[in-house]
Amino acid sequence: MSVKILQPGLATTVQDLGRPGYYHLGIPLSGAMDRFALRVANLLVGNHETAAGLEAVFMGPTLEFTSDAIVAITGATMPAKLDGVAKPGWTSFAVKAGQKLSFDYLRAGARLYIAVSGGINTPLALGSRSTYAIGALGGFQGRALQAGDVLLLGQQGKQDKQDKQDKQDKGKILGRSVPENMRRIASASAATSLRVLPGLYWHRITKESGEHFFEDTWKVAPEADRMGYRFKGGRPLTFVDRKPPFGAGSDPSNITDACYPYGSLQVPGGSEPIVLHRDAVSGGGYFMLGTVISADMDLIGQLQPNVAVKFVKVDMEEALHARAKRKALLEKIRALFV
Amino acid sequence: MDKSFFYFEVASYNSLILYFHGAKAASPKSPAHYNSNNSTAAPNKINQQAAGKVQLAYECLQASKLAGLTELVPSYSSLWLSYDALHFSQAEIQKQVSEILETSKASQQRKATKTLRIAVCYQLGEDWLSVCRQTGLTQEAIIKIHMQRIYKVYAIGFLPGFAYLGILDPRLHLKRLKTPRKHVPAGSVAIAGEQTAVYPLASPGGWHLIGKTTMKMFDPALPGLCPLEVGDSVQFFSISKKAFLHSISKKASLHSTSKKASFTI
Numbered sequence: 001m002s003v004k005i006l007q008p009g010l011a012t013t014v015q016d017l018g019r020p021g022y023y024h025l026g027i028p029l030s031g032a033m034d035r036f037a038l039r040v041a042n043l044l045v046g047n048h049e050t051a052a053g054l055e056a057v058f059m060g061p062t063l064e065f066t067s068d069a070i071v072a073i074t075g076a077t078m079p080a081k082l083d084g085v086a087k088p089g090w091t092s093f094a095v096k097a098g099q100k101l102s103f104d105y106l107r108a109g110a111r112l113y114i115a116v117s118g119g120i121n122t123p124l125a126l127g128s129r130s131t132y133a134i135g136a137l138g139g140f141q142g143r144a145l146q147a148g149d150v151l152l153l154g155q156q157g158k159q160d161k162q163d164k165q166d167k168q169d170k171g172k173i174l175g176r177s178v179p180e181n182m183r184r185i186a187s188a189s190a191a192t193s194l195r196v197l198p199g200l201y202w203h204r205i206t207k208e209s210g211e212h213f214f215e216d217t218w219k220v221a222p223e224a225d226r227m228g229y230r231f232k233g234g235r236p237l238t239f240v241d242r243k244p245p246f247g248a249g250s251d252p253s254n255i256t257d258a259c260y261p262y263g264s265l266q267v268p269g270g271s272e273p274i275v276l277h278r279d280a281v282s283g284g285g286y287f288m289l290g291t292v293i294s295a296d297m298d299l300i301g302q303l304q305p306n307v308a309v310k311f312v313k314v315d316m317e318e319a320l321h322a323r324a325k326r327k328a329l330l331e332k333i334r335a336l337f338v
Numbered sequence: 339m340d341k342s343f344f345y346f347e348v349a350s351y352n353s354l355i356l357y358f359h360g361a362k363a364a365s366p367k368s369p370a371h372y373n374s375n376n377s378t379a380a381p382n383k384i385n386q387q388a389a390g391k392v393q394l395a396y397e398c399l400q401a402s403k404l405a406g407l408t409e410l411v412p413s414y415s416s417l418w419l420s421y422d423a424l425h426f427s428q429a430e431i432q433k434q435v436s437e438i439l440e441t442s443k444a445s446q447q448r449k450a451t452k453t454l455r456i457a458v459c460y461q462l463g464e465d466w467l468s469v470c471r472q473t474g475l476t477q478e479a480i481i482k483i484h485m486q487r488i489y490k491v492y493a494i495g496f497l498p499g500f501a502y503l504g505i506l507d508p509r510l511h512l513k514r515l516k517t518p519r520k521h522v523p524a525g526s527v528a529i530a531g532e533q534t535a536v537y538p539l540a541s542p543g544g545w546h547l548i549g550k551t552t553m554k555m556f557d558p559a560l561p562g563l564c565p566l567e568v569g570d571s572v573q574f575f576s577i578s579k580k581a582f583l584h585s586i587s588k589k590a591s592l593h594s595t596s597k598k599a600s601f602t603i
Binding site: 137199258 | 349351352355415416420495
């Protein structure tokens with residue numbers, strides 16, 4: 001019961017929903033950048049939503065299966081081929097022992113999720129299988145996958161403990177598909193809106209500058225990874241005068257070192273905003289303009305460098321509404337596959 | 339703790355940052371607090387009163403075992419807390435946390451802290467030329483000054499196990515590097531501003547490197563994962579390059595821990 005990595009892609013890692021509870025030691029949540037996509041991929045193959053799958057960025061891996069399995073691909077659009085035969089995304093399909101799964105080039109989005117029935121069974125590290133490569137923690141030996149790695153499959157399926165049931169259910173699971181209107185795929189044409197809850201150190205910038213921030217169109221910079229996404233192209237921020245606090249001198253974007261919340265938007269030097277993502281550094285000395293709302297964090301994980309982004313100001317009520325809406329969508333998908 | 343000592347800022351749908359004043363603020367909502375520093379203290383210094391309040395709040399909230407409070411991350415003058423948004427509304431969590439803090443007393447039983455003695459091979463520091471030039475001191479004098487003080491862990495963060503240690507002797511205060519290094523080796527002992535630290539992992543970094551240690555600041559095999567907690571103390575001592583290499587080849591630790599609390603807040 002295993003999967004062999006023939007070609008790893010650019011940076012393919014084992015991810016589940018992350019490792020909460022260790023941020024005070026500087027260990028970030030980690031886990032899938034697009035949590036919705038991983039949850040749905042797991043649902044499609046009959047796994048618990050918390051099961052570990054593979055996250056591949058910009059380029060898919062080539063995998064060889066040593067046993068029969070059910071597989072589903074979600075997230076970025078990167079057409080899958082099983083022994084050269086096209087397989088649809090957001091739909092579960094059967095894989096026979098010895099078959100090879102590969103991917104065509106990236107058409108839309110950035111990160112692909114591959115769920116395999118039973119889940120990827122790397123050892124739990126602090127309660128999670130998510131790879132945190134910077135800390136060499138979790139996943140397969142704490143790192144991105146390499147050619148020749150063999151990943152064991154586990155028992156993270158919902159019915160894995162009941163063999164008979166399993167066989168009956170297999171038929172129900174195969175061919176599960178998420179209707180197109182329920183899939184979430186980044187658009188390649190229009191600017192992506194990222195909703196921001198202003199706060200924390202918003203008062204550090206001038207009123208005018210705050211307006212520019214939301215008016216300008218930004219572009220994803222090449223420095224965009226699991227730690228954070230950098231954006232460029234908007235007007236630099238102007239700051240309100242102050243005496244510098246303890247910490248790092250006269251740069252107006254510096255603060256007394258503090259914890260960085262997930263999704264927080266820092267602007268070093270006032271020029272290029274960075275949104276901290278799943279592998280966030282837990283703290284530091286840059287001021288934060290606010291926080292990208294949780295409902296839009298998945299979306300960031302699907303942004304390619306150079307795509308256009310607009311930051312949109314929302315209040316807490318709108319942020320919670322967006323979260324509830326996303327939850328409702330997931331609930332609908334769950335209901336399809338009971 | 340009087341409620342004029344702290345205030346909340348919304349950080350996200352399920353988290354808040356609590357900021358602390360060193361002294362009572364004239365008006366709790368006055369914009370002066372935005373420097374996250376006591377306005378009466380010199381703004382460019384670690385505010386020890388505020389840091390003490392962070393520590394007290396951190397311990398009280400940990401001890402409260404408040405259901406639905408999920409994470410606490412203390413720093414110099416602020417404490418990030420996250421909560422289960424299905425359990426609390428933002429107003430409720432603020433109310434509950436305020437109540438806990440307002441009834442907290444500085445005299446309550448302090449958590450036992452420890453002092454970690456870290457062996458450093460100062461000879462392996464990469465930045466001696468520039469550090470000597472900028473401080474106007476000899477390498478020998480700087481090492482002596484760096485070893486003299488017992489440092490307190492004010493915060494852990496940035497990277498797993500990165501402990502922010504203060505307060506560095508004023509003679510060693512240097513601005514961070516203009517351009518951060520792309521690669522600082524794990525175990526580098528560094529200084530910047532009023533702080534000193536050990537890099538737990540190889541990472542980018544903007545501090546000045548004055549030595550190397552074998553001390554593991556983050557180890558998934560350790561029960562606590564990191565040898566230090568906020569509130570603990572650190573003292574550095576010097577070892578030769580020979581002793582340093584010997585301890586690596588023999589896998590013998592030269593570091594030691596004492597349980598005695600060396601100071602109270």
